[in-house]
Every structure is written in C-alpha cells, then in structure tokens.
Amino acid sequence: MSIAKRKELEKIEMHKRILDGARKIFLEKGYEQTSIRNIASEISYSPGSIYFYFKDKNEIFHELHKEGFRLLLKQMKAADVIEDPYERYKELGLVFIRFAQHHTDYYNLMFLVSETGKARGEGFETAKEAIEHLSGVIQQCQDQGRFQGLDNKYLTFMTMSSVHGICSLYCKDRMSGFFQKSGEELMLHGYETFLGMIDKS
Structure with missing residues (x-):
C-alpha cells in the first residue's frame, strides 16, 4: 500500500472516530453542553486534531444529522x-x-x-x-x-x-x-x- 493511500485511509478512519465519539457525547450531554474538548477527550485525541477535520461542534452535529x-x-x-x-x-x-x-x-x-x-x-x-x-x-x-x-x-x-x-x-x-x-x-x-x-x- 502506498503512503498516500495509507494516509487517506487513516484520514477516513479518524473522521469516523470523531463522529462516533461525538454521537456518544451529544446524546449524553445534549447540544449545549457538548464541546470540542469533551469530544476529543472521548476519543483520546487533542482538540487541535479535531479542528483539522471540523471547524466547530456545529459542523460535527450537522454531519451526524x-x-x-x-x-x-x-x-x-x-x-x-x-x-x-x-x-x-x-x-x-x-x-x-x-x-x-x-x-x-x-x-x-x-x-x-x-x-x-x-x-x-x-x-x-x-x-x-x-x-x-x-x-x-x-x-x-x-x-x-x-x-x-x-x-x-x-x-x-x-x-x-x-x-x-x-x-x-x-x-x-x-x-x-x-x-x-x-x-x-x-x-x-x-x-x-x-x-x-x-x-x-
């Protein structure tokens, strides 16, 4: 597998992991109490890593929607x-x-x-x-x-x-x-x- 292909697969997997973690947090805490920080904590990543994929929690929520x-x-x-x-x-x-x-x-x-x-x-x-x-x-x-x-x-x-x-x-x-x-x-x-x-x- 080429490096480019592997990076693309890793990007897709990370995108999915963020959405899976966010789904859990939105359901547990509701929209207002959910933050990028507690989504990041759920998947054991830094908040900065999430901002590489989504600009804010609103974009994550609507992607799930x-x-x-x-x-x-x-x-x-x-x-x-x-x-x-x-x-x-x-x-x-x-x-x-x-x-x-x-x-x-x-x-x-x-x-x-x-x-x-x-x-x-x-x-x-x-x-x-x-x-x-x-x-x-x-x-x-x-x-x-x-x-x-x-x-x-x-x-x-x-x-x-x-x-x-x-x-x-x-x-x-x-x-x-x-x-x-x-x-x-x-x-x-x-x-x-x-x-x-x-x-x-």
Whole structure:
C-alpha cells in the first residue's frame, strides 16, 4: 500500500472516530453542553486534531444529522420497488419505525437532541428530501383516489407527526410500566391504528 493511500485511509478512519465519539457525547450531554474538548477527550485525541477535520461542534452535529437522514432516505427509497403507492405509503411508516428501533442513536440525534442559536435551521437538505419523498408518495395515492379532500402537506405533516410520536416514546422508553405490551408491539399497533383512521378517506 502506498503512503498516500495509507494516509487517506487513516484520514477516513479518524473522521469516523470523531463522529462516533461525538454521537456518544451529544446524546449524553445534549447540544449545549457538548464541546470540542469533551469530544476529543472521548476519543483520546487533542482538540487541535479535531479542528483539522471540523471547524466547530456545529459542523460535527450537522454531519451526524445528515448521515442519519442519508441512511433513513436510503431505506425509504428501497420501498420504491412496491408498485401500489398506498402499500408503499404504509411501508414508509414501517421503515421509519424500524429505523428508530435499529438506529436509536441516530434517531435521537436527528429528532430529539435540541439545538439552539445559529445551529438551528442549517444543513437540513437531506431531511427535506426525505419529507418530500413521503409527500410524493402521498400525492401518488391521491392521484389514485385515496385521501380525497386532504391537503397533501397537511397529511405529510400528520403522518410524520404520528409516526414520530410513536417512535419518540419508544426511543425514550416512555411506554414500559404503563402498557402491557412490549415497545415493539405498541409501535406496530399504534401505527396500525393510525392507518385505520386515515384509511377512511
């Protein structure tokens, strides 16, 4: 292996290590209490080493945010092989639920870790693409006669809000001790109930 190739691989590995360490710290401390210094401490590197890859914690946070949405969007687009748009719509909700189950850390960073100040509202192009993908599937359903009388943007928002609520309760373990079913069962039953409510339109 050439020296240049080895250096490139080392750079990629370091980039990944910073993101992995930052993900852990953001989840433990929240956005405001996370610093370059405690991220560096987590991965046993100097703060200066991190600044070589990222200009500040905001850039790290949004890289993690985009990374999560890229993964979610890839899984959403895998449902494009389903020909019937309504069946595809139902599958997208299940994709969202499975993502929250299997990638809980990403889900928490994408939706549940709060930002403040200049960080808010920046770098959400991939998130917007995921929402527009869902909206497009809903439009295809409406073109075939479903969801008549419902505004596309409102139904997109309602779908996201309902599924997100189910997933948030699961990720924060707010369901154990109250319901007699497992979190996984409640997520699916909750989603089925939501589908039953909107299927009348």
